[in-house]
Amino acid sequence: MAAEVITTDDLREFKLELLEDFKKLLAEQKGIPTKKWLRSEEVKKLLNISPGTLQNLRVNGTLPFTKMGGVLYYDSQDIHSILEQNKIS
Template identity: 35%
Template sequence: MSKVITKDNEQILQIYNRLKETLMRLESILKDNTPTLNGHRYMNDSELANYLKVSRRTLQEYRNNGILPYYQIGGKILYRESDIEELLEKNRQEAFQ
């Protein structure tokens, strides 16, 4: 006698839950993914402020004081990720031993 598989079957529920978890992971990856332009990634004010744990106003001060390189297209400010990484590396301080 053959067995009818329904949506309440334990194996079907496990498969459904695994697919749901996979979809959530993919959505998270896509949300955090920044597309590249000529091999460079760019961040906006909000993304960089969150990354550096500073306010957007602080970023504006850094721009005004020539500390932070940026691109301005119309009213939109963009920061090249590699420029930020280079700036952070240049300003890195060794810990005291």
């Protein structure tokens, strides 16, 4: 059986990959979605809002969306930026 040599660069790369995986797991546990596009159900759950409230946000132009094949998608960055813009200090 051949021995495999592990260099410090290999260990450094492994460490960076492991840290990135931990960051994703922690973000998911905090309720921050890691997906770029969210469906209506995910947005309602994230913001704790009703279907009617989500529809009002779409209709009045507060929350941009994309519709494909009858399914509505929302950009998670748009949601976070809207929350930041309306933040009260």
